[in-house]
Amino acid sequence: MASFSPVDLQQALSGAGYPANGEQLADCARENGAARELTQELEQHKQEQFDGPAEVSKAIFRDQ
Known part of the structure; x- marks a missing residue:
């Protein structure tokens, strides 16, 4: 299990293109x-x- 949350992920990706x-x-x-x-x-x-932060979250947390 990841030691970071979806909120942590979104904060880390702030400003991403x-x-x-x-x-x-x-x-x-x-x-x-x-x-x-x-x-x-x-x-x-x-x-x-x-293509966006929602796709990143799905990929990172899909196996959690």
Whole structure:
């Protein structure tokens, strides 16, 4: 189970431009001071293209 919440994820992605892949979103999250676990989770989705924050949340939390 993730040690971060959907709210943490959305705060980490503040200012992200879409469409974006997981690697780009991980970079944005790092710039926003996100926890390492959160950025690593985003990097695991580097091959996926996301059109908005709702898609990111679904991908990150679908297995929770």
